[in-house]
Amino acid sequence: MPRKVGDRMGLIIGSRPGEVAVHDNTTLNIYQGVHIALGLRPDRKVIVVAADEFPTDRFVVEGIAHDLGLTVRPLTADVDLSDVAVVVRSVIDYRTAELCDVAGFTAQARAQGAMVLWDLSHTAGAIEFDVHALGVELAVGCSYKFLNGGPGAPAWTFVAQQLQSHIQQPIKGWFAQKDQFAMEKPFAPHDDIRRVLLGTPNMLSLVAAEEGIALSGRAGMPAIAKKGQALTKFGIDVIDHFGLTTSTPRDATKRGCHLAVHHPNAPQLVKDLAAQFKVIADVRPPDIVRLGLSPLTTRFTDIWDGLEKLSRLINQ
Amino acid sequence: MPRKVGDRMGLIIGSRPGEVAVHDNTTLNIYQGVHIALGLRPDRKVIVVAADEFPTDRFVVEGIAHDLGLTVRPLTADVDLSDVAVVVRSVIDYRTAELCDVAGFTAQARAQGAMVLWDLSHTAGAIEFDVHALGVELAVGCSYKFLNGGPGAPAWTFVAQQLQSHIQQPIKGWFAQKDQFAMEKPFAPHDDIRRVLLGTPNMLSLVAAEEGIALSGRAGMPAIAKKGQALTKFGIDVIDHFGLTTSTPRDATKRGCHLAVHHPNAPQLVKDLAAQFKVIADVRPPDIVRLGLSPLTTRFTDIWDGLEKLSRLINQ
Structure with a gap:
């Protein structure tokens, strides 16, 4: 089931059958990926x-x-990767929605011998993405929002096929083992993506995730991404209309599907939006009100309504 | 939610409020517990x-x-624990259902300075158990069968209150962090059971687990355990009636809620039971047909029917 649902990610991120396992949560998948x-x-x-x-x-x-x-080195524009094992990096900034140069950075890392573990949590299902075209070998992400899963929906791990038989991860569980009930025998994992599995896959979540991911697959990422760009463009226009401040990129090809509105009272504004208007936004310290726009379910009128309410709270 | 559902485990294993988190799967919880x-x-x-x-x-x-x-030392009757950090041990044998001496072994380990991580997967919801009365400080288990959760239901971790503020586990996730979205600040976890949390708790599973655990709590473990003993006694009588062989203890106070029937063709028998009669048993190498008897849902007639079919397959 983790592989079956994982195969559906092909339409979302360009992975091939057998390259994705849907399992556990993103935090764990990052831990394994590192x-x-x-x-x-x-x-x-x-x-x-x-x-x-x-x-x-x-x-x-x-x-x-x-x-x-080990040493943790901060990511900077001129960071030296020549002695680096792995870079952990989000494709889309979780505050501003800024999209980074995935192909360029991956190539730069590879040239210096470093691996990159890409976090696609705000990417998969929001924009068009192709792991193989971009040179991505290792990635994780959630299925929470843009893949329609809701809180605690299972995460997923992508490992490019050519790496799978070499990889080791620290949590050796019986669902990675070739013969699950083999007694008095050492751990001998599968040679494929099942190497990242641990315990019993969460069936309730996987059934829901399968449908959520399939829904995005059926709608098609080109259409979803196009609506996402239109939604965020409309949102930025409304932000300008109300005289609010955003750091979300104005170039549609450089952003994901959420909007960052800056205001010093962001934490209180997010509380008031929920309490007074049932508009659910997130606060991103220090000063961001973050509005997630999921292309399959968010309407243009929702964006107007939410930003109009936010503007009203700011100006009252 | 992981703590709220965890508190419901009090009626099942005698834990106090705030001592159990329901989260992720048993494999992961064992990893963290070790x-x-x-x-x-x-x-x-x-x-x-x-x-x-x-x-x-x-x-x-x-x-x-x-x-x-580190070194792995096999558990034997006379094992030296004087240099051991931790023993990982199941309370109930997953094949025979034999119950070990939890209080005695925990005391022995403590006297030699070793921790014990108890696996209660085949225990919680099957027999009466009291972590504090038995001196247990660290335990994990599933909610799969005896807590009515089904495949992939979330697991749980028990950490005795007095240990919680000292513990460290390797997977530092944002759900353990006091301020989840604190930026450019180091990991600073809660001082309580939330230290074992990683990523977003799986809400679908937790909602189901809450009801499943509550159901056992409402029925009450004394009544559940009593029916479990009666079911297994009846099962052993039927096994004797058909001339089959079991290693499940005949003393009701020394067994959990499943039955082990030994036969050299166990793997094929389990397949045939499912294919021909829709009787779902497990094979436990090398030669065990394991029949799980969940007290809340298994009827005496189910046991007769299952064992009669098994006997028929063996004698045909």
Whole structure:
């Protein structure tokens, strides 16, 4: 089931059958992904992550570095990757929705011998993406929002086929084992994507995830991405109309599917939006009101209504 | 939600509010539990696990020992625990249903300075159990069968209150962090059971688990355990009636809620039971047909029917 649902990710991220397992949560998948990359670069002792990366990515990296005595180097424009085992990086910034140069950065890392573990949590289902065209070998993501899964929907791991038989990850569970009930025998995992599995896959979630992912697959990422760009363009126009401030890129090809509105009272505004108007936004410290626009379900009128309410709260 | 559902485990295993988190799967919880115990015994380099322990427990232990350069010592009757950090042990044998001496073994380990991580997967919801009365400080288990959860239902971790503020586990996720979205700040986890959380809790599963656990709580473990003993006694009588062989203890106070029937053709018998009669049993190598009897849902007539079919297959 983790592989069957994983195969449906092909229409979303360009993966091939057998390259994705849908399982557990993103935090865990990042943990495994970092260990997988470290195992592929055993002579390197540095992990790179941005100081303002999504918190769980950063915490996981810092925890692994602490436990294994590795160094964490902040991601900067001129960061040296020549001694780096793995970079953990989000394709789309979780605050501003800014899209980074995936192909360029992956090629730069590869040239310097570093792996990149891409976090596609705000990417898969929001924009068009093709792991193979971009040179991506290792990626994780959630199916929470843009893949219609809701809170706690299972995450997924992509491992390019050519790496699968080499990888090791630290949590050796019976669902990775060739013969699950083999007694008094050592751990001998499958040679494929099942190497990332641990315990019993969560069936309730997988059944829901299968349908959620299939829904995006049927609608088609080109159409979804096009509506996403139109939604965010409309949102930026409305932000301008109300005189609000955004850091979300104005170039549609450089952004994902959410909007960042800056205001010093962001935390209170998010609370008031929910309490007074049932508009659910997220606060992103220090000063961002983040509005997620999921192309399959968000309407243009929702964007107008939400931003009109936000503007009213700011000006009252 | 992981804590709210966890509190419902009090009626099942005698834990106090705030001592259980329901989250992720048992394999992961074992992984975390072993690391927690290792962190509490930093000067010890040995993990003990039985050579015939449930596979995922054994694989996880072997994986951790390999990665950290620790030694795995097999659990034997006279095992020396004086240099052992942690013993991973199932309360009820997953094949025979034999119940071990939890209080005695925990006391013995404590006297020698070793932690015990108890696996209650075949225990919680099957027999009466009281973590505090038995001296248990660290335990994990599933909610799959005896807590009515079905495949992939979330697992749970019990950490005795007095240990919680000291524990460390390797997967530092944002759901353990006091301020989830704190930027450019280090990981600073809660001081309570939330230290074991990783990513977004699986809401679909938790909602189902809450009801499943509550159901056992409402029925009451004394009544459930009493029916479990009656079911297994009846099962053993039927096994005797058909001249079959079992290793499940005949003393009702020494067994859990499943039956082990030995036969050299066990793997084929389990297949045939399912294909011909829709009787779902498990094969436990090398020669066990295992019949799970969940007290809340299994009827006496189910046991007769299943064993009569098994006997028919064996004698045909």
